[in-house]
Amino acid sequence: MVNTYKYQSSDNIIRLVQVTDPHLFQDEMSELLGINTQASFSQVLQEIQESTFDYDFVLATGDLVQDSSEEGYLRFCQGINKLQKKVFWIPGNHDFQPKMFEILNENQGNISPLKHLLLGDFWQVIMLDSQVFGVSYGELSQHQLDFLHSKLQAYPERYALIVLHHHIVLTNSAWLDQHNLRNIQEFKQIVTKFPNVKGILCGHIHQAVDSEWFGIKMMATPSTCIQFKADSNNFALDAVQPGWREIALYDNGFIETSVKRVQKAVFLPNMLSDGY
Numbered sequence: 001m002v003n004t005y006k007y008q009s010s011d012n013i014i015r016l017v018q019v020t021d022p023h024l025f026q027d028e029m030s031e032l033l034g035i036n037t038q039a040s041f042s043q044v045l046q047e048i049q050e051s052t053f054d055y056d057f058v059l060a061t062g063d064l065v066q067d068s069s070e071e072g073y074l075r076f077c078q079g080i081n082k083l084q085k086k087v088f089w090i091p092g093n094h095d096f097q098p099k100m101f102e103i104l105n106e107n108q109g110n111i112s113p114l115k116h117l118l119l120g121d122f123w124q125v126i127m128l129d130s131q132v133f134g135v136s137y138g139e140l141s142q143h144q145l146d147f148l149h150s151k152l153q154a155y156p157e158r159y160a161l162i163v164l165h166h167h168i169v170l171t172n173s174a175w176l177d178q179h180n181l182r183n184i185q186e187f188k189q190i191v192t193k194f195p196n197v198k199g200i201l202c203g204h205i206h207q208a209v210d211s212e213w214f215g216i217k218m219m220a221t222p223s224t225c226i227q228f229k230a231d232s233n234n235f236a237l238d239a240v241q242p243g244w245r246e247i248a249l250y251d252n253g254f255i256e257t258s259v260k261r262v263q264k265a266v267f268l269p270n271m272l273s274d275g276y
């Protein structure tokens with residue numbers, strides 16, 4: 001099947017690293033609310049390289065570039081390729097898909113355009129595009145819903161991890177929750193028909209969340225740049241450091257995961273910012 005990436009592994013555990021929301025700019029010196037996003041992205045990548053977590057793949061879950069620039073996407077490719085692992089990606093609300101596809105597909109060394117992964121004998125990963133062009137909230141088009149449904153139906157015996165940019169579980173932050181995934185009901189109707197869906201992974205909310213949604217493990221991950229303050233009704237930043245997520249998929253459907261944060265540098269945003 002041409003559109004599916006297949007990975008044979010003798011190890012029954014599949015290990016992934018997720019990086020999300022780098023918000024890179026055309027100019028590598030540009031800042032988002034006081035943080036140089038290129039510097040924090042590079043620091044995250046460096047600390048991933050220095051870590052002992054022996055992972056197989058990288059998932060990049062959107063908002064790769066803030067200003068639609070070619071240079072931003074090119075620097076994303078240069079950075080992520082340093083990890084020397086296969087990378088799979090989805091767009092976020094800030095991405096400009098024509099540029100994103102052009103640049104990421106031209107730099108296919110390690111960067112794959114595929115959105116359906118069969119990993120080892122026990123897992124599938126389904127990567128969805130929840131972007132609605134020009135707005136911050138998300139929605140899964142009928143095409144995306146059909147894609148999700150068809151893969152779950154085709155491999156019901158495999159455990160599934162679903163990856164999308166937007167959040168499904170509200171964050172208790174009204175300003176941010178207005179930018180959530182809008183058609184959660186349609187998504188839920190599909191997903192809850194398949195008991196082997198074990199995890200949902202998103203970015204977008206620039207904070208770590210590990211919760212459960214209809215018995216499915218629900219994970220959101222810190223951005224590689226600015227962090228939003230949890231449980232804040234109005235826009236507020238948090239001084240916690242940029243981060244990433246490690247994930248291990250076990251052959252019995254169990255997902256082991258932890259969020260890591262930069263430890264060898266300090267990135268402090270302008271805490272008085274009221275948005276962007």
Ligand SMILES: Nc1ncnc2c1ncn2[C@@H]1O[C@@H]2COP(=O)(O)O[C@H]2[C@H]1O
Nearest residue numbers: 063093094136175179204235274275276
């Ligand atoms: N003060 C604000 N109020 C509401 N939305 C905001 C505010 N500041 C930024 N946003 C949007 O909310 C989005 C949440 O995360 P994003 O990185 O997608 O980008 C953010 C902006 O598009």
Ligand SMILES: [Fe+2]
Nearest residue numbers: 021063092204
């Ligand atoms: Fe973002």
